[in-house]
Each structure stands twice: as structure tokens, then as C-alpha cells.
Amino acid sequence: MSTSGGNGVTEKTSAGAAPRIHTSIARDLGVAIVSGQYQPGAVLPGEIEFSAQLKVSRSAYREAVRMLAAKGLVESRTKTGTRVSERSRWNMLDPEVLAWAFVNEPPEPFVRSLFEMRLIVEPAAAALAAVRRTEPQLARMRAALEGMGRHGLGTAEGRRADQEFHSLILLATGNEPLAALSSTITAAVRWTTAFKYRKNAVPRDPLDDHGAVFAAIAAGDAAQARETMTALVSMALEDTSTVLGD
Structure with missing residues (x-):
């Protein structure tokens, strides 16, 4: 799975860069979920694997997952990882979720x-x-x-x-x-x-x-x-x- 740039994301240390990184990660994961690339019940990549693959910090990935959880798209559990929630739990009134649905x-x-x-x-x-x-x-x-x-x-x-x-x-x-x-x-x-x-x-x-x-x-x-x-x-x-x- 790629981020918005298509070639991965290189994290920067400036104060304003981190929000853009975790927002980009959340968007790409969100689009993959609402488009069906990740089906309800599917386990998302672990933070270590995902962070190494895209060269981003684990904290940026965790923040992206928190954003998705707030929209009802995923739920995280200590032993089972981060799973895609049932569609009935998604906050379809969220403007970002609507936007992600229309990417494809x-x-x-x-x-x-x-x-x-x-x-x-x-x-x-x-x-x-x-x-x-x-x-x-x-x-x-x-x-x-x-x-x-x-x-x-x-x-x-x-x-x-x-x-x-x-x-x-x-x-x-x-x-x-x-x-x-x-x-x-x-x-x-x-x-x-x-x-x-x-x-x-x-x-x-x-x-x-x-x-x-x-x-x-x-x-x-x-x-x-x-x-x-x-x-x-x-x-x-x-x-x-x-x-x-x-």
C-alpha cells in the first residue's frame, strides 16, 4: 500500500510536518478500507512493519490509526492488533469518510x-x-x-x-x-x-x-x-x- 505521494513517505522533523504525515497515512488506509481493499475483520499491518515499509515513525502510524478509530473504521486490541470494523460501525456522516469513498x-x-x-x-x-x-x-x-x-x-x-x-x-x-x-x-x-x-x-x-x-x-x-x-x-x-x- 502506498501513501499519497506514491513512493512512500519520508518523515520530516519540522513541527508542521508530522500532522501531514499521519493525516496522509490515515487517508490512504481510509481509502483502502472504504474501497474494500481491507475487508471488515481484516488485520491491518503492524506498526513496526508499516513504519519500516514506508519509512515513517511508529508514532505517526499510531496517530493515523487513532484517527481511523475515531471514525469507527478500525478497532485496536492489544493481542489481536488493529482490525477493520464492521461497516455498520463506520461513521458515514464524517466528511472525510465520504471523501475517501469517492476516491475510487x-x-x-x-x-x-x-x-x-x-x-x-x-x-x-x-x-x-x-x-x-x-x-x-x-x-x-x-x-x-x-x-x-x-x-x-x-x-x-x-x-x-x-x-x-x-x-x-x-x-x-x-x-x-x-x-x-x-x-x-x-x-x-x-x-x-x-x-x-x-x-x-x-x-x-x-x-x-x-x-x-x-x-x-x-x-x-x-x-x-x-x-x-x-x-x-x-x-x-x-x-x-x-x-x-x-
Whole structure:
């Protein structure tokens, strides 16, 4: 297994280097786990073997394993080593875990499950936002919408504007638990959109769909906001299904 650089990692002694090293190790192990290279129950390489192979310190490897354990991907036991956890224990709401899932081609059921989650959360959030949003929040939504139109979703800037738009809707609900889902929802938006563009298969421009959601929220029409957001997410799922080859 290789690290992000492809040729192994040489650890540096500067104060800022260690976090990058253990984060890189965690990412590579995380990608290997969520892609199925390491199946649930599999034992990861021991810290001595792994450290010698990649020329990194044992402490960097241990810190990477702690990061994965915090996300539910692995569990470490003194006598049995570090094992990959059952998938049901993985924190699939973690934005990094979502990102790792899209490094390679994700399983279709997993992609669909993300859209199911969005269809449960976002239409209700849009309805709440329509009656609770503030004028400054509307102004920021409008700016994000304009950013999407100016840059296009084929660019990193356009996708950031898209994420900002969806995040602002959750914040505009005035509901703290819903707002706390913002990082997960926007990560799902980001990676499914990037996946479509990576495949060079984007059936249509969804800007008008976003504009319809914004118009309903700006008008204070909760029912219309719910309806337009449902349509937006449903059509995004349809577009993604086309990419997946349905």
C-alpha cells in the first residue's frame, strides 16, 4: 500500500510536518478500507512493519490509526492488533469518510443512500428556511447562486458556491441540530457532483433548479420550497444514476 505521494513517505522533523504525515497515512488506509481493499475483520499491518515499509515513525502510524478509530473504521486490541470494523460501525456522516469513498468509484447502493438522506433532510430544511431566513442569509444565498452561475459546477469555485448554497439553507432553518448536518450534506453534494464531472457525464445544468429553490425561500413559500428542493435532489439522483449506468 502506498501513501499519497506514491513512493512512500519520508518523515520530516519540522513541527508542521508530522500532522501531514499521519493525516496522509490515515487517508490512504481510509481509502483502502472504504474501497474494500481491507475487508471488515481484516488485520491491518503492524506498526513496526508499516513504519519500516514506508519509512515513517511508529508514532505517526499510531496517530493515523487513532484517527481511523475515531471514525469507527478500525478497532485496536492489544493481542489481536488493529482490525477493520464492521461497516455498520463506520461513521458515514464524517466528511472525510465520504471523501475517501469517492476516491475510487463508490458502490451504487452507497451513492443512492446519500441521495435518500438528502431527500429526507433538505426538503424539510428548505421549508423551514422559507419562514425563518433572514435578509442577510438571503443575500448570501443569492451570492452563492451567482457564484455557481459565474464559475459553473465543472470548476472547484462553482462547486464551493454550490456547497455554500446548500449549507446556508440548513443554517437558515434556525435549527441547531439541522445546521450541524451541514458538513455532511455539503460533503455529499460536493462528492456526488465532482463524481459526475470526473466521469465527463453531466446530463444538464442544475442552476435553474437551484434558482427555483432560492425563489421559493425568498418568497417565504414553505410548500414551494419543499417541492422545489425535492425536485432538485431527485433530478440530481437521476443525473447520477445516468453516470452510474442505470
